[in-house]
Amino acid sequence: METDVLVIGGGNAALSAALSAREQGAEVLIVERAPKFYRGGNSRHTRDFRIMHTHENEYMIDTYPEEEFLEDLTRVAGGEINQHLARLIVRQSEQLPEWLSRQGIRWQPALSGTLHLARTNIFQLGGGKAMMNSYYQSAREKGIEVWYDSMVEDLTIDGAVFQAAKVRTKNAPTTMVKAKTVIIASGGFEANIEWHRRYWGAAADNFVIRGTPYNQGNVLEILLRNGVSQVGEPNSFHAVAVDGRAPTFDGGIVTRLDSVPFGIVVNKDGRRFYDEGEDFWPKRYAIWGGLIARQPEQVAYSIIDRKALGNFMPSVFEPISANTIPELAEKIGIDGNILGETIESFNKAVRPGNFNPSELDNCRTEGLTPQKSHWAVQIDDAPFYAYPLKTGITFTYLGVEVNEQARIKMENGQLADNMFATGEIVAGNVLRRGYLAGFGLTMGAVLGRIAGREAANAIK
Numbered sequence: 001m002e003t004d005v006l007v008i009g010g011g012n013a014a015l016s017a018a019l020s021a022r023e024q025g026a027e028v029l030i031v032e033r034a035p036k037f038y039r040g041g042n043s044r045h046t047r048d049f050r051i052m053h054t055h056e057n058e059y060m061i062d063t064y065p066e067e068e069f070l071e072d073l074t075r076v077a078g079g080e081i082n083q084h085l086a087r088l089i090v091r092q093s094e095q096l097p098e099w100l101s102r103q104g105i106r107w108q109p110a111l112s113g114t115l116h117l118a119r120t121n122i123f124q125l126g127g128g129k130a131m132m133n134s135y136y137q138s139a140r141e142k143g144i145e146v147w148y149d150s151m152v153e154d155l156t157i158d159g160a161v162f163q164a165a166k167v168r169t170k171n172a173p174t175t176m177v178k179a180k181t182v183i184i185a186s187g188g189f190e191a192n193i194e195w196h197r198r199y200w201g202a203a204a205d206n207f208v209i210r211g212t213p214y215n216q217g218n219v220l221e222i223l224l225r226n227g228v229s230q231v232g233e234p235n236s237f238h239a240v241a242v243d244g245r246a247p248t249f250d251g252g253i254v255t256r257l258d259s260v261p262f263g264i265v266v267n268k269d270g271r272r273f274y275d276e277g278e279d280f281w282p283k284r285y286a287i288w289g290g291l292i293a294r295q296p297e298q299v300a301y302s303i304i305d306r307k308a309l310g311n312f313m314p315s316v317f318e319p320i321s322a323n324t325i326p327e328l329a330e331k332i333g334i335d336g337n338i339l340g341e342t343i344e345s346f347n348k349a350v351r352p353g354n355f356n357p358s359e360l361d362n363c364r365t366e367g368l369t370p371q372k373s374h375w376a377v378q379i380d381d382a383p384f385y386a387y388p389l390k391t392g393i394t395f396t397y398l399g400v401e402v403n404e405q406a407r408i409k410m411e412n413g414q415l416a417d418n419m420f421a422t423g424e425i426v427a428g429n430v431l432r433r434g435y436l437a438g439f440g441l442t443m444g445a446v447l448g449r450i451a452g453r454e455a456a457n458a459i460k
């Protein structure tokens with residue numbers, strides 16, 4: 001089997017790269033590990049792209065200038081950012097909605113009310129699944145071949161030159177696919193529990209993977225073994241607090257829990273371990289995955305009372321409820337005396353204030369460790385509720401180094417002849433840590449378009 005451009009992966013990054021290469025006239029084959037129904041990796045769980053824009057339109061309100069976007073990125077990354085690459089992505093994000101519309105992707109008109117993201121982010125109509133369906137439809141119309149249920153098991157790389165990929169397709173013989181250029185868009189290793197065990201030991205067995213089970217990182221591992229330069233911290237990931245009853249894989253966006261700022265969070269021993277009201281939840285939710293990962297048995301419980309219900313997005317699973325704290329403690333399997341003491345000392349430390357969930361209010365504790373800085377209200381109004389929380393991993397940061405043409409760099413500093421990469425597998429080139437909502441898709445599609453164009457041009 002031979003083709004011009006082989007694209008490995010089947011999400012946003014892969015499809016934007018494939019379509020872009022096809023626009024340049026190249027023959028393209030996409031190899032997607034998942035079966036057709038599950039095609040689209042983590043991209044099918046997404047909702048929005050972060051887009052720079054200088055004029056209001058039907059889908060995005062106000063403006064979001066280049067400098068503000070860059071400042072936002074720099075802030076979340078704690079200053080550790082590749083400014084050059086980041087600026088290129090920010091600038092080219094402006095053209096994305098129009099190009100994606102040409103691939104059939106449709107957008108949700110800007111919402112008013114409490115969802116303010118319409119200034120910085122554009123939302124796909126129908127979410128990630130609809131977006132992926134449009135991408136694949138466009139690929140079919142343009143004559144791009146797609147192999148589902150097909151896993152790249154190995155790559156033949158000679159120095160800095162890609163030769164062929166060994167592809168195992170379900171119920172078919174293994175095929176060697178030769179290609180003039182290859183674009184790797186196979187995501188991170190977030191679904192590989194064995195790999196997480198290297199850094200987290202047995203704790204990794206208690207992690208929940210929010211997205212696809214197919215992102216096992218085997219192509220990443222093959223590249224690194226073949227002398228490709230590595231970026232990003234191997235042991236760092238983006239993780240949020242998800243409902244402890246979520247499935248181990250693919251629970252998606254709905255299993256996230258937003259109750260934390262409106263009560264307290266205790267570990268298995270019934271003790272608090274972090275300030276639940278440190279800042280607005282959208283700015284803090286991403287640290288709770290890591291915090292819970294460091295607690296005994298990697299589990300925690302968000303405890304609230306009747307007053308708090310209605311302050312946060314409804315949960316997909318019903319909370320566990322009880323009329324007394326000892327009864328609640330028994331239901332969640334933690335020591336009733338300790339939980340009682342924790343709640344009593346919290347209630348005593350709460351200082352009166354004006355509770356206001358839409359601002360950093362003055363409801364806080366005094367003389368309590370850890371303190372609760374905002375939205376601290378006594379837990380005293382039955383029924384009482386508990387949500388079990390677990391670490392829900394979104395993505396990993398370890399990846400391969402690329403330049404501004406999305407061309408892979410080798411450990412020895414040489415640029416690969418015919419290997420390109422985009423999407424989550426290159427995220428560490430821009431951000432080493434931190435995350436800005438909607439940036440994952442934007443980065444994957446901007447670099448995807450570049451990778452596709454460059455891969456096709458390299459053949460010419």
Ligand SMILES: Cc1cc2nc3c(=O)[nH]c(=O)nc-3n(C[C@H](O)[C@H](O)[C@H](O)COP(=O)(O)OP(=O)(O)OC[C@H]3O[C@@H](n4cnc5c(N)ncnc54)[C@H](O)[C@@H]3O)c2cc1C
Binds near residue numbers: 186
């Ligand atoms: C629940 C959830 C919600 C999210 N919401 C957003 C959002 O709204 N906006 C945003 O910007 N980001 C969001 N993200 C992050 C976003 O999903 C990623 O940044 C983005 O989808 C990565 O795109 P990708 O194409 O690189 O990877 P993916 O979409 O994960 O695609 C990787 C593909 O590679 C395939 N693959 C893996 N190994 C192999 C192999 N060996 N052979 C062949 N194929 C292989 C997989 O099957 C998969 O199709 C969210 C993530 C999750 C989990």
